[in-house]
Amino acid sequence: MELLSLDKLAARMTPGSLIAIPADYSGVSMAATRALVASGVRGLRIICVPTSGIQADVLIGAGCLAELETSAVTLGELGLAPRFTAAAKAGSLTIRDTTCPAVHAALQASEKGIPFIPLRGLIGTDILRQRADWKLAENPFADGADPIVYLPAIKPDVALFHATKADRDGNVWIGRRRELATMAHAAVRSLVTVEEIVDVSLLADETLAAGVLPGLYVEAVAEAPRGAWPLGLQDLYPTDDAELARYAEAARTEAGFRAWLDRFLDGRSAAA
Amino acid sequence: MDKALTELLIGVIARQLEGCRTVAIGASSPIPGAAALLVRARTGGALRVLMLGSRKHNAFTDGGRELFDCAAQGRIDAFFLGGGQIDGAANINLVGIGEPPRWQQRFPGSFGSAYLYFLVPKVILFREEHTPRVLVPQVDFVSSPGTSEAGIYRPGGPQALVTGRCVFGFDAPRRRFHLASVHPGETPASIRAQTGFDYDAPASVPITESLPPADLALLRGRVAGEIAETYPRFAATLFGREAA
Numbered sequence: 001m002e003l004l005s006l007d008k009l010a011a012r013m014t015p016g017s018l019i020a021i022p023a024d025y026s027g028v029s030m031a032a033t034r035a036l037v038a039s040g041v042r043g044l045r046i047i048c049v050p051t052s053g054i055q056a057d058v059l060i061g062a063g064c065l066a067e068l069e070t071s072a073v074t075l076g077e078l079g080l081a082p083r084f085t086a087a088a089k090a091g092s093l094t095i096r097d098t099t100c101p102a103v104h105a106a107l108q109a110s111e112k113g114i115p116f117i118p119l120r121g122l123i124g125t126d127i128l129r130q131r132a133d134w135k136l137a138e139n140p141f142a143d144g145a146d147p148i149v150y151l152p153a154i155k156p157d158v159a160l161f162h163a164t165k166a167d168r169d170g171n172v173w174i175g176r177r178r179e180l181a182t183m184a185h186a187a188v189r190s191l192v193t194v195e196e197i198v199d200v201s202l203l204a205d206e207t208l209a210a211g212v213l214p215g216l217y218v219e220a221v222a223e224a225p226r227g228a229w230p231l232g233l234q235d236l237y238p239t240d241d242a243e244l245a246r247y248a249e250a251a252r253t254e255a256g257f258r259a260w261l262d263r264f265l266d267g268r269s270a271a272a
Numbered sequence: 273m274d275k276a277l278t279e280l281l282i283g284v285i286a287r288q289l290e291g292c293r294t295v296a297i298g299a300s301s302p303i304p305g306a307a308a309l310l311v312r313a314r315t316g317g318a319l320r321v322l323m324l325g326s327r328k329h330n331a332f333t334d335g336g337r338e339l340f341d342c343a344a345q346g347r348i349d350a351f352f353l354g355g356g357q358i359d360g361a362a363n364i365n366l367v368g369i370g371e372p373p374r375w376q377q378r379f380p381g382s383f384g385s386a387y388l389y390f391l392v393p394k395v396i397l398f399r400e401e402h403t404p405r406v407l408v409p410q411v412d413f414v415s416s417p418g419t420s421e422a423g424i425y426r427p428g429g430p431q432a433l434v435t436g437r438c439v440f441g442f443d444a445p446r447r448r449f450h451l452a453s454v455h456p457g458e459t460p461a462s463i464r465a466q467t468g469f470d471y472d473a474p475a476s477v478p479i480t481e482s483l484p485p486a487d488l489a490l491l492r493g494r495v496a497g498e499i500a501e502t503y504p505r506f507a508a509t510l511f512g513r514e515a516a
Contacts (some may be wrong), residue, residue, distance in 0.1 A: 023336065025325050050336060051299070053382065070367075072381030076300055076325075077505050080380065088368065101340035109336070120344055121387030123424050124417040130372070140361035145423055146299075177333030221415055243503065261501035 001170025002220040009191050009222040010035035013158055015043030018120075020086060020156035020183045024053040024076070024239075027177055028231045029162035029193040031224035037062040038265055047156055048073070049107065049183050050100035054231065054247055057081040058264070060093060061257045069096040071103060078248040096268070097127055102134075102151055104179070109153035110186035122149040159187035160226045161218075164234060166194045170215030171202040175234060181213050189219035193227045195236060230269075246270040280455060281400065282307045282481035282491060284434050285352075289319065292349040296339055296392075297323040298383060302506035304352040304398055310491050313498075321493045322348075323448050326502040340384060343391045346403060346427065350394040357411045358397060360469030361447045362418025362430040364389070364461060365411035382415040386500050389416040392428040397511050404437035404468035419447050438463050439480060448472055451478040 010032055013019055022028060026049075033055050036044070041064055048056060048070035056073050059065050061083030073084040087093040094181050109117040116135075122128045123136065123240055129151060139146035161180050166172045174180045184190040192211070202212045227233075230243035250256035250270060260270050289295055290438030322339065323329040332338040332403045342348050348401045355364035356379040366385055366405065389395055391487045399406055403416035420426045433440040433449060437458045440449035450472040454463055460477050483491065492511055500507030 026336070027439075051381065070381055072299070072383050074380035075298065077302075077503065080378075085378050088375045091372075091374035094373065097381060099382050100336065100384040101344075101387045104340060119387070120425055121390040121416075123390075124414065125382075125386045125422055126367070126383055126414045149425065160432075176333045178333070179337065182335055182336075182337065189322035251332075 001168075001172055001215050001218055003197065004220045004222050005037040005147050006031055006193070006224060007039065007221045009193070009220055009260040010039050011043060012042070012191055012220065013041060013058075013160070015041065016045065017157045018045045018047060018155075019158045020047045020154075021052060021055055021158050022049050022161050022177070022180060022183065023051045024231055026182055027161045027163050027174065027233065029160055029224070030221070030226050031193050031232060032160055032191070032227055033058055033160065034265060034267070036064055037261065040157050040176045042066070046070075047103065047133050047154060049179055050098070050103040051068065053081060054244065057083045057251065060084055060087050062261060065093060067094040067096065069103075070100055071098050071100045075244065075248050079242055081116050082248065082251040086254075097130060099127055103154065104182065106154040108150045110155045111152070111182060114153065116150045116152050118148045123147055134272060135232060153221050154186065156183070157189070158188040159183040159190040160192075162224065162233065163191075164195050164236060165198050165202070166192060166221045167198050167200065167202045168217070169201060170218040170221060172213045172218055172221070173208060173211055174216075175211040176197035177234075184213050184217040187217075188198065190217050191220050192218055193222050193224040195225055195227065195233070197221065197223055197231050240269075242271065243269050275510060277455070277508055278303060279435065279488065279491065280482055281436070281486065282310060284439055284480060285396060285398065286310050286314075286483070286487070287345060287349055287433070288394070288432055292319060293392065294320040294322065294348055295408045296348045297321065297344070297348060298352060299324055301352055301398075302499060302503035304396070305502060306491065306495055309495045309498045312485065313490050314487060323502055326460070328501055329498070330505070338358040343388055344441055348392050350396065351388050351392040352396050352398050353389060353416070354397065354399045355411070357406060357408045357420075358399060358433065359408050359411045360449060360471060362433070362442055362449070364397065364409045364415050364416050364418070366415040367413045369412040385416040389413075389430075390420070390426045390428050394431045395428060397430055397433040399450045400436040402437040404466060407414070407435070407466075408468045409470075418442070420514055436473055437466060438511065441474070450474070451477050455480045457487070
């Protein structure tokens with residue numbers, strides 16, 4: 001495992017990279033998001049696992065993305081994600097609509113190194129109709145007809161997320177947020193930001209070890225205290241609801257979004 | 273937020289959950305969440321509540337996949353879905369209106385609807401806004417269909433549509449809703465005027481029942497504190513409560 005600065009970690013993601021990011025409740029690296037925006041990178045492709053909020057919205061608004069595959073982008077109780085919505089209306093971003101279990105299942109296919117995975121549901125939806133890469137097939141083991149959809153495996157170039165701690169071997173503690181493990185297993189490599197680097201091995205303690213993503217999957221780690229802000233992180237700190245509300249309001253216009261982003265890039269709250 | 277209406281809706285949804293053992297609550301669903309926690313409190317925990325975004329009411333430990341895997345196995349009895357548009361055949365649209373890539377109107381996205389609608393036996397459609405804009409003759413985009421052809425694997429589907437004005441039941445073989453009750457202040461005629469799709473209505477339609485006083489006290493007390501953990505703004509606005 002390499003221990004990198006946030007800027008060097010962000011530089012590992014280049015135009016065309018397919019990056020898996022987790023949902024707001026899981027462990028979102030807003031610190032790496034800030035570094036990506038600051039780097040001026042363009043043409044990133046994002047797969048939301050399985051949805052996103054402010055992270056995808058900021059990357060869209062800052063012009064970093066060429067493509068977004070997602071089950072939803074939303075600010076939750078604060079309503080629509082404004083930059084996502086604006087891009088969808090302008091047609092300025094390739095949006096591939098999917099559904100939550102399809103993302104999880106297609107990542108599981110990559111975990112197993114198999115080319116596709118079948119999934120129930122989907123038949124008769126316009127989601128399926130729009131996805132030329134999904135195939136309506138037959139259950140080969142059924143006695144009669146049993147149509148079922150086959151999804152190609154999703155193999156991200158990078159799994160990018162934030163967690164509470166990593167050790168010197170690149171082992172990362174994720175607790176019960178097992179979708180982070182799925183993302184990391186499926187991806188070619190994981191880039192992780194953490195609240196702190198600890199000197200003792202996280203695998204030494206059997207209680208901790210069950211919640212560890214082994215360093216086997218982790219290419220690089222950057223230390224980023226409060227790195228999920230303004231989102232929250234597990235038991236460490238709650239979501240900054242006031243800041244999210246300021247974002248939701250500001251990002252309704254391009255100018256408001258730019259003003260919010262300038263402060264965010266400086267690591268400051270829009271209230272400061 | 274209309275407090276009396278919100279409490280009425282929580283009561284309506286709570287009644288829909290009677291007899292369920294396990295209910296899952298998806299994203300952005302404070303009213304279904306409060307209803308589920310109310311039934312849980314009232315039944316002494318007989319209803320298991322799995323609420324996305326909650327720490328205290330979410331027993332999953334295997335990541336985002338677990339809810340969906342449980343649903344496919346038949347372990348989830350009830351779930352809630354909404355829609356930017358809902359039509360008379362219970363098709364729902366959570367994605368948008370217009371032709372991509374230039375959406376005329378864009379909603380957040382389908383979430384798990386294109387899967388869970390097929391697999392969870394009791395799906396309760398919930399959308400507070402009841403206008404011809406939302407309840408349309410035909411959705412512009414089918415995030416998930418209300419019914420499926422014979423031969424498609426589908427143990428699940430819609431049981432009811434609850435809105436801010438009324439409750440509809442769903443008749444799957446006929447692919448049509450029927451008016452089950454109207455909320456106080458509404459009439460069968462006012463519902464007809466605000467609904468963009470056709471549906472059946474009996475000669476006499478009952479008024480939606482309010483929560484009994486004991487349940488209302490439970491909701492405003494214990495349940496208000498519990499829902500605040502996941503939906504702080506909702507709980508603060510409705511009950512003036514912080515997380516318990």
